[in-house]
Amino acid sequence: MNLPSSPAAPLLGRRTLDRVPPALRPAVDPGDLRPRVVHFGLGAFHRAHQARYTETAAARSGEPWGTVVVAPRSTGTADALRSQDCLYSITELRPEGTVTRVSGAIVDALGMRPDAARIDGLLASPDVCVVSLTITEKGYHRRPDSGALDTAAPGVAADLAAGGTGVLTTVIGRVAAGLAARMRSGGAPVSVVSCDNMAANGAALGRVVRDFVEAAPWPDRQAVLDWMATSVTFPSTIVDRIVPATTDADRRAAQAALGVHDALPVVGEPYRQWVLEDSFAGPRPPWQLDGALFVPDVVPYQLTKLRMLNGCHSALAYAGAAAGCTTIADTLATDWGERLVRALCTEIAPTLPAGGPAPAAYAEGLVQRFRNPGVRHLLRQIGSDGSLKIPERWLDALRELRAASAATPVLELALAAWANATRPGGDGGQLFGTTDPAAAALHRCWRDGTGSAAEDTVRRLLHALGAADLAEDNALTTAVAARLPALRAGRIEV
Numbered sequence: 001m002n003l004p005s006s007p008a009a010p011l012l013g014r015r016t017l018d019r020v021p022p023a024l025r026p027a028v029d030p031g032d033l034r035p036r037v038v039h040f041g042l043g044a045f046h047r048a049h050q051a052r053y054t055e056t057a058a059a060r061s062g063e064p065w066g067t068v069v070v071a072p073r074s075t076g077t078a079d080a081l082r083s084q085d086c087l088y089s090i091t092e093l094r095p096e097g098t099v100t101r102v103s104g105a106i107v108d109a110l111g112m113r114p115d116a117a118r119i120d121g122l123l124a125s126p127d128v129c130v131v132s133l134t135i136t137e138k139g140y141h142r143r144p145d146s147g148a149l150d151t152a153a154p155g156v157a158a159d160l161a162a163g164g165t166g167v168l169t170t171v172i173g174r175v176a177a178g179l180a181a182r183m184r185s186g187g188a189p190v191s192v193v194s195c196d197n198m199a200a201n202g203a204a205l206g207r208v209v210r211d212f213v214e215a216a217p218w219p220d221r222q223a224v225l226d227w228m229a230t231s232v233t234f235p236s237t238i239v240d241r242i243v244p245a246t247t248d249a250d251r252r253a254a255q256a257a258l259g260v261h262d263a264l265p266v267v268g269e270p271y272r273q274w275v276l277e278d279s280f281a282g283p284r285p286p287w288q289l290d291g292a293l294f295v296p297d298v299v300p301y302q303l304t305k306l307r308m309l310n311g312c313h314s315a316l317a318y319a320g321a322a323a324g325c326t327t328i329a330d331t332l333a334t335d336w337g338e339r340l341v342r343a344l345c346t347e348i349a350p351t352l353p354a355g356g357p358a359p360a361a362y363a364e365g366l367v368q369r370f371r372n373p374g375v376r377h378l379l380r381q382i383g384s385d386g387s388l389k390i391p392e393r394w395l396d397a398l399r400e401l402r403a404a405s406a407a408t409p410v411l412e413l414a415l416a417a418w419a420n421a422t423r424p425g426g427d428g429g430q431l432f433g434t435t436d437p438a439a440a441a442l443h444r445c446w447r448d449g450t451g452s453a454a455e456d457t458v459r460r461l462l463h464a465l466g467a468a469d470l471a472e473d474n475a476l477t478t479a480v481a482a483r484l485p486a487l488r489a490g491r492i493e494v
């Protein structure tokens with residue numbers, strides 16, 4: 001039975017903190033912190049990852065690094081967080097049991113639309129020197145072919161039509177407007193840090209923010225661009241921690257550990273890592289005090305993580321769905337799961353630049369992390385937004401390998417598993433319950449067109465991903481199509 005935890009217990013907050021066992025209380029008193037970091041996206045991942053690093057950095061340095069979190073769309077989580085004085089718990093899901101602790105990293109929680117003026121004020125304040133983002137791949141509104149800002153995307157077009165000021169709907173518009181406000185009020189340097197799973201995520205973010213400024217009807221937009229060139233950096237980063245969606249069982253367990261009711265607990269695996277490009281424009285939290293790594297070039301780490309961890313995640317998500325599994329741990333318990341992880345890692349290893357983690361040891365680590373029975377990471381969660389994730393995770397590696405005439409059987413299997421999962425389900429959604437902003441276009445790939453052969457469908461699907469080059473690779477589309485019957489029958493042949 002999945003009963004929610006009892007809201008009748010006193011709510012977590014500053015006044016009830018004395019009921020929480022001392023060892024589980026925050027490492028810092030949020031009252032001692034100041035707003036110095038503004039973070040867009042207050043999902044579980046930020047709260048379990050960057051917020052954790054920032055809290056430790058503040059605690060160990062004694063510097064007042066507090067984070068103001070901004071909810072881009074709904075204000076429900078921000079309101080709920082504020083009603084707990086921005087305190088929430090993090091539970092580490094260790095194979096042998098759980099460890100829960102309250103985090104005090106967050107000093108305020110705002111809604112992007114209702115609090116637009118406050119956010120601009122914060123972004124303009126010289127006290128704030130880091131702006132970070134976890135808004136998922138779709139929050140960047142990049143054109144799949146060029147990576148430029150898609151100014152025709154409805155949210156972006158609406159923000160530009162609104163003059164790029166006031167209440168905006170996209171984070172990219174809000175960040176651009178905030179940077180303009182910062183330049184106009186003194187222009188203290190600032191670092192804007194993407195924490196989303198994209199190759200060269202710093203450059204990708206810098207590009208769309210600059211594109212927004214260029215398209216905005218501001219008379220001083222050229223001055224904003226010139227100032228950005230000298231005073232704003234967009235360091236690339238690799239964030240890593242497996243953070244499954246919180247369940248009612250997690251909420252009950254957090255309440256049992258804390259003795260108070262936490263409406264917003266997060267859970268995550270014990271492992272966490274953060275690698276950052278050492279190119280900050282001004283002061284930043286000393287995240288290295290919590291193990292973050294600052295390096296001159298993040299590319300080897302970034303591609304290893306994207307192609308190995310995230311690449312395997314997506315492959316397991318779609319293959320696992322075909323085989324009737326629910327979680328990543330379920331797939332690792334099959335007779336093909338571990339083989340798929342190891343084979344995909346071996347296949348893509350030659351595409352990884354030197355200087356990152358050793359591929360074989362990394363693959364071994366993945367098998368251990370994915371096996372963790374305490375982590376209920378739903379394949380549905382990982383499989384969602386595939387049209388935006390797959391190009392980052394698989395397609396560049398596939399291009400490189402095919403250009404070198406290397407065999408790519410595992411990436412072909414992965415692509416076929418994704419294709420299989422894009423079939424329309426009975427309820428009009430995607431077959432296995434995943435969601436995708438391109439779902440309607442993907443469904444059409446199964447219906448439209450002149451040819452009915454599976455190769456044609458695969459070709460159309462690759463076009464829908466913006467991969468026209470791969471769509472024209474007949475050997476690839478034939479190999480992918482040949483995998484579909486087994487997948488339809490729930491057989492994973494690695």
Ligand code: CS2
Nearest residue numbers: 239240241242310313381382
């Ligand atoms: C996952 C990631 O949902 C997904 O697509 O692959 O969220 C993954 O768990 C994290 O990147 C791990 O750091």
